[in-house]
Amino acid sequence: MDSSVATPPAQKGPPAAPVQQSPRKKAVEGSATWQLSDRIGLAICWALGLLFCAIAVAIAVYLFLQGIKYLKPSMLFTPASAGFNQAESGGFSDAFIGTLIVAVMGISLALPAGVGIAVWLVEYGRPAALARIAESTIESIAGIPSIVLALFGTVIFSSTALGFLSRTSEGIVFGRSFFAASAMLSLVALPLVVASTREGLNAIPQHVREASYAVGKTKIATVRRILLPTARPQVATGAMLGLGRIIGDTAIIVVLLGATQNFAPVGSAFPLNYLRGAGTTLTNFVYEASPTGNLNQPQKAYAAAFVLLLMVLALNAAVDIVHRRARKAGTWSH
Amino acid sequence: MESLIPVPPPIRRLPLEQTPPAQEVAPPAGAGKDGNGAQPASGGFTAARRSIGAPQFSIRRMEIDDVSVSYADREAVKSVSMPVRQGEVLSLIGPSGCGKTTLLRSLNRLTELTRTATLSGRILLDDVDIRLIEPTLLRRRVTMVFQQPNPFPMSVFDNIAYVLREQGSRRVRRKTLEPKVHSALQRAGLFEEVKDNLDHPALRLSGGQQQRLCIARALAAEPEVLLLDEPCSALDPQSTQVIEDLIVKLRDDVAVVIVTHNLQQAYRIADHVAFMYLGELVEYASATALFGSPREPRTQEYVSGAFG
Numbered sequence: 001m002d003s004s005v006a007t008p009p010a011q012k013g014p015p016a017a018p019v020q021q022s023p024r025k026k027a028v029e030g031s032a033t034w035q036l037s038d039r040i041g042l043a044i045c046w047a048l049g050l051l052f053c054a055i056a057v058a059i060a061v062y063l064f065l066q067g068i069k070y071l072k073p074s075m076l077f078t079p080a081s082a083g084f085n086q087a088e089s090g091g092f093s094d095a096f097i098g099t100l101i102v103a104v105m106g107i108s109l110a111l112p113a114g115v116g117i118a119v120w121l122v123e124y125g126r127p128a129a130l131a132r133i134a135e136s137t138i139e140s141i142a143g144i145p146s147i148v149l150a151l152f153g154t155v156i157f158s159s160t161a162l163g164f165l166s167r168t169s170e171g172i173v174f175g176r177s178f179f180a181a182s183a184m185l186s187l188v189a190l191p192l193v194v195a196s197t198r199e200g201l202n203a204i205p206q207h208v209r210e211a212s213y214a215v216g217k218t219k220i221a222t223v224r225r226i227l228l229p230t231a232r233p234q235v236a237t238g239a240m241l242g243l244g245r246i247i248g249d250t251a252i253i254v255v256l257l258g259a260t261q262n263f264a265p266v267g268s269a270f271p272l273n274y275l276r277g278a279g280t281t282l283t284n285f286v287y288e289a290s291p292t293g294n295l296n297q298p299q300k301a302y303a304a305a306f307v308l309l310l311m312v313l314a315l316n317a318a319v320d321i322v323h324r325r326a327r328k329a330g331t332w333s334h
Numbered sequence: 335m336e337s338l339i340p341v342p343p344p345i346r347r348l349p350l351e352q353t354p355p356a357q358e359v360a361p362p363a364g365a366g367k368d369g370n371g372a373q374p375a376s377g378g379f380t381a382a383r384r385s386i387g388a389p390q391f392s393i394r395r396m397e398i399d400d401v402s403v404s405y406a407d408r409e410a411v412k413s414v415s416m417p418v419r420q421g422e423v424l425s426l427i428g429p430s431g432c433g434k435t436t437l438l439r440s441l442n443r444l445t446e447l448t449r450t451a452t453l454s455g456r457i458l459l460d461d462v463d464i465r466l467i468e469p470t471l472l473r474r475r476v477t478m479v480f481q482q483p484n485p486f487p488m489s490v491f492d493n494i495a496y497v498l499r500e501q502g503s504r505r506v507r508r509k510t511l512e513p514k515v516h517s518a519l520q521r522a523g524l525f526e527e528v529k530d531n532l533d534h535p536a537l538r539l540s541g542g543q544q545q546r547l548c549i550a551r552a553l554a555a556e557p558e559v560l561l562l563d564e565p566c567s568a569l570d571p572q573s574t575q576v577i578e579d580l581i582v583k584l585r586d587d588v589a590v591v592i593v594t595h596n597l598q599q600a601y602r603i604a605d606h607v608a609f610m611y612l613g614e615l616v617e618y619a620s621a622t623a624l625f626g627s628p629r630e631p632r633t634q635e636y637v638s639g640a641f642g
Binding site for chain 1: 442444447469470471472473474477478480481482483484486487488496497501502535536537538541548551552554555561568
């Protein structure tokens with residue numbers, strides 16, 4: 001009995017093809033020899049991967065078809081207005097521009113701050129205790145729901161000292177403006193920028209830094225001319241992820257931007273009057289225009305959602321270009 | 335990418351290589367075992383391979399005086415003293431972890447980047463204690479090339495220009511820097527190969543070209559001492575040969591200190607060799623003496639590993 005265990009059954013199954021004749025360059029392990037449980041596990045992973053791929057494709061295709069059907073270019077240039085049906089209620093230009101404003105303002109706060117923090121944490125990291133605290137604080141910001149940030153924002157931006165950032169009437173600070181919303185949205189994007197930049201800086205071999213120090217360069221010069229340019233793809237990725245969060249956020253928009261479907265400028269000093277006033281963004285417009293919302297114009301909801309999708313895809317493409325350029329420049333062998 | 339390397343890098347052989355001087359060292363003691371001439375092709379450790387003549391001159395540039403370096407509570411270098419001379423190549427050899435890289439890094443105060451490192455003793459550069467020299471200035475006078483080729487992720491030109499410019503500034507024009515960039519590349523023997531591709535990304539060069547770019551970068555600062563930390567360990571034999579020839583050429587302009595694991599390499603290019611073991615300097619002698627007739631039994635043992 002024992003001896004027969006060691007000999008494989010000679011007739012069962014087709015003979016294994018000799019390795020040399022395989023057209024593949026690399027040897028690939030087939031799952032045919034695996035245990036049943038492992039094969040089921042693999043099948044589940046495989047199916048889940050395809051399933052989510054299918055979901056993403058379905059969303060994109062559906063939005064694309066609906067968007068093509070309903071989106072008219074005029075919607076991007078016509079502000080929303082009161083009307084009896086969808087044909088009379090204008091477009092969503094204010095929401096579209098509002099999205100652009102919060103995206104630009106939010107990321108222009110989050111990007112320099114995030115990169116600066118990451119440089120401090122990775123390149124300096126001193127005092128060590130403080131750096132550790134900052135690190136875990138930023139990580140915990142990433143976990144705070146944006147509605148909580150929004151609520152906190154109302155406390156800050158309704159204070160009299162910050163009244164100049166929004167509307168004040170009869171001594172009461174309104175606390176809702178593009179300034180307030182962008183500031184809080186930048187907090188949403190910040191952890192992503194920090195994490196991604198840190199990852200980029202950590203990926204640079206130590207000897208590259210030393211090579212810069214070894215020709216008499218200071219740390220600052222090294223960071224500016226060598227490290228940050230090298231980490232540019234990761235910084236771009238962080239900015240893209242952050243922008244995605246900013247564009248996609250609704251809680252802060254409702255609470256801190258007022259979610260008025262038209263701009264509500266304060267005063268007359270352009271462009272500050274718009275930034276001090278309330279407004280809305282595409283995500284909020286989609287919500288309001290959906291059957292659940294107050295506007296109830298689902299066709300425009302699809303059109304606006306399609307515009308959002310295009311913006312996110314454009315961001316992805318931009319980051320891809322940065323990555324591809326960096327790959328072309330090459331990297332160090334390890 | 336192929337256009338970057340129009341012709342393979344020429345292998346310059348010094349004439350002395352074919353006709354070794356008669357007074358060259360007697361075959362080292364350990365070499366007797368492979369008396370059948372076992373590895374002539376592998377660059378075997380034979381007298382014929384010692385390619386350089388005696389130094390034309392030597393000027394003492396640095397003086398390592400009773401230097402000890404510790405990391406936290408581990409002593410990596412134990413009271414080492416030796417001179418570093420221009421006109422000569424000094425090679426530090428020894429098994430891994432013997433402190434030779436640490437000693438090399440302490441010569442331009444790179445050890446200070448490691449927070450736990452402490453140094454005692456004195457290192458003099460032209461009779462001035464290097465601790466009195468501002469680190470960035472010191473590191474321009476004592477530059478370094480690393481084990482891994484590590485050009486910066488920018489163009490070939492910018493790699494050199496970065497060194498020439500003031501810290502992080504970009505103010506100096508390209509035209510102004512051009513002559514210096516070209517001469518640095520020429521000194522590193524790289525100019526002919528890259529002169530048409532100065533705007534190419536440096537990380538797209540071959541490994542050997544990258545390492546020579548790193549040498550060019552180190553030379554661009556017009557240093558007095560050039561430190562090389564196993565510069566050929568990541569390179570193929572052909573590139574190694576090119577860089578070795580380059581190092582020998584450079585010894586008249588700068589004092590060269592090279593750390594190497596490759597004993598044949600040390601024998602081929604060094605004028606003086608320092609053998610370190612467990613942080614101690616076991617023996618410091620001329621290359622011919624150290625490899626031919628080591629005084630210390632430990633040196634004897636280590637060096638004989640090269641032939642047997």
